[in-house]
Amino acid sequence: MTELKKLLIVEDDAGLQRQLRWAYEGYEIHTAANREEAITVIRAEEPQVVTLDLGLPPDSDGTTEGFATLETILQLRPDTKVIVASGHGAHESMLRAISLGAWDFYQKPIDIDALGLIVARAFHVHALEAENRRLADRAEAGAVLGGMITGAPEMLKVTRTIERVAGADVSVMLLGASGTGKELLARGLHDASPRKKGAFVAINCAAIPETLLESELFGHEKGAFTGAVKTTEGKIELAQGGTLFLDEIGDVPLPLQVKLLRFLQERVIERIGSRKPIPVDTRVVCATHQDLDAMVAEGRFREDLYYRLAEIVIRIPSLAERPGDAGLLARHFLTKYATAMQTGVRSFAPDALAAIDAWNWPGNVRELENRVKRATIMAEGKIVTAADLDLEDKADPIPINLKAARELADRKAIRHALARAEGNISGTARLLGISRPTLYDLMKAYDLQP
Template sequence: MTQKLLVIDDEPGHRLMVRAVMEDAGWRVAEAGSAEDGLRQLRACTQPDCPSVILLDMRMPGMDGMQALAAIHELYPGLPVVLLTAYGTVGSAVEAMKRGAFDYLTKPSDNEELKAVLHRASEFGRLVSENRELRRKVGQSDASSRMIGKSRAMRQVRELAEQVGPAEATVLILGESGTGKELVAELVHAVSPRRDHPLIKVNCAALPGDLLESELFGYVKGAFTGAIKDKPGRFQLAHGGTLFLDEVGELPIGLQAKLLRALQERIVEPLGSVKPVVTDVRILAATNRDLRAEVAKGTFREDLYFRLAVLEIAIPPLRERLDDLPELTAHLLDKLGTRNKKTVRAVSPAFLDVLSRYPWPGNVRELENVLERAVILARSDTLTPDLLPPHLCTPDNAACRIVPDSTPANGASPASFEEAERQTILAALDANEGHRERTADALGISRRTLQYKLKRFGLAKR
């Protein structure tokens, strides 16, 4: 493909000379008489018609070369910029190179040197572009590979995530607790143009409203007792990248209004500051709640819901994609075996049969915990149904029974795994001061599963 050069220079005679030399060398050349005009052309261009190299004059009326360089790199990180400077301002050009310029030429420029420098810049830009594309594919492959499952439902989720990734619109990821909403967010970011910038994650359910506000928007020194220095918020940390708001349905109604303003105006106001901060972030949000129902109840702002739900990705619960169980089990056992220093090579058909008959209210997160328990208790390299917790057993699965392997040395009857599970839940409740949601998170199960177990063990009133 023919290389394209954009010459940004306020001297028409020099632009004309550069055009003649580079067109003779086979390049396409565009001109801009000011930095402002050059930036306008850059914003309006679409691939493959965007320039591959920019030749930028350092001293121009209005925006100078240093300011233009920063703006160009914000628009197109990695786009090579060659500076034009007079002999008396070589020091400024060197300083600009420290800030990311590729090289500089002095006026009047030598034709052969001009062609050589621009050719090197073009080759550098090509390598940067190829490297970025390679990293994009590796990142996409890595994020996609962690979304286990070949069922039609999961294929559709992956395809939709890859389709919406290149867009700039907000994405609302819907799904029950434990379905893998964070993995979908990671895939969307990995295939987006923002992939070279950070993906910042915030769990909106993990902090009370006042702390969450300072976490999102930051604060300045002296904003409150203990604020001994400025702290940037997650919006500022995600500048140029993606901000993932997990459990967005848990946001207090007052904070929802501030989030809406940040999304609409692309500015945030740190606590204690009267100076707005401009941010450039893409928002991905996730929730296990029915936000339409929350809007009807008045607990979630309708305008914020519509702002977040420009694009929606719904992740099916595990019970609706049981075809993925064998692959999920194999993947998790490999990870869990390494984590627990155990070798598990296989699962028995009866073990997998029990898994396939259970509704998995806690989804993949619950499956992982069940498998980890089995790995820890296993005495061989094959998992069998007796290693599964009692609540997975059904009346027609007689094989799914827990049989104690030995009797304690003191001669007492061994405690059943059921009692051990009860004691584990009691300990988690005590550690979390009876808070159901925190207890469920600590145990790695959904709140619904916890409520079931509390009722089953007679602990519902604790």
């Protein structure tokens, strides 16, 4: 949808103001006769282009008020294209206005045709700059580590931390609940590291029986045990030159922890049934949802292994701690499964979006994906409802402190609205029932970004 072109004419001469107002076609025209009126229009309408008479009252013999108006406009909306006019000391006024940030100028008496060309060019440049910003923002969003879909500052902070440590050849431990995207982040770390040309080898230590886990990690020689019909390389060996991801490291049994510690210290392994040491150069990234500190205290996890694995520890927030992300991810999964299954489902009903925002998501992203996948199949029409998602409203506890409760509520409401409006400020303001300037003020106060 093309953005409406808004032009503000700041001129104290009523006759000239009318002449300029009717000289333009295809624009939404707003007028102001003084600085106060001009600033009010700037706040309420956010015009892309302004024509400004530098000789505004009360400075009838100078241009002080006009320059003050110019400065205030650019402080409020730095991207506004301000075209200044002056009949007093045009050369000096032009130089000063341009130095303050004016986009162009014209000299009185006004040539309507020439001014019309300047205004049209200003709108064109403003549109190009806005599109460049949108493309840059989209590129930045697309550059989130590992292709992760998120708009939450909590998660963006995690991805930026991983990007910083990716270049350092240290072991990284990812701590977070099941379904928060630990393997996706580990892959992103690998792709951002100098080892990205090597293999990324992942193994879930909780999914393999204890009797087979050693063979899976270290490999075995032919005849080492019953059923070992050929020599097989282990996951550690397969990750040579790349990254080894040990998911659910807390489930590794104590006897195997000793062997894993030796590998981390010596960087050599021995296959089962062999005494030949094999050097392996691989980076180790591990993850768990368990409290390893408590396990160490209880003697269920070796302290020396813990410190070898936890050179860098990164905690991943749950989906409930990332306001707005549930809505973004739900739309992604809906599009993904509706396309794959050709169900014809297109979007979520308002009650479904409200339920997604309100639910605590104990199963995190995995639960969200499963619910959306099931709803995509079960929905009777083209719109997924809360009933299709099998969700019920669940109130979140809020702090006792009234000011903190209000701020928490404001932050969550704004993030949810931003996610639902896909970052569109006008749409977000409509959802919240406030004006765009009010929304901008709130976002600035709470340090929120669209």
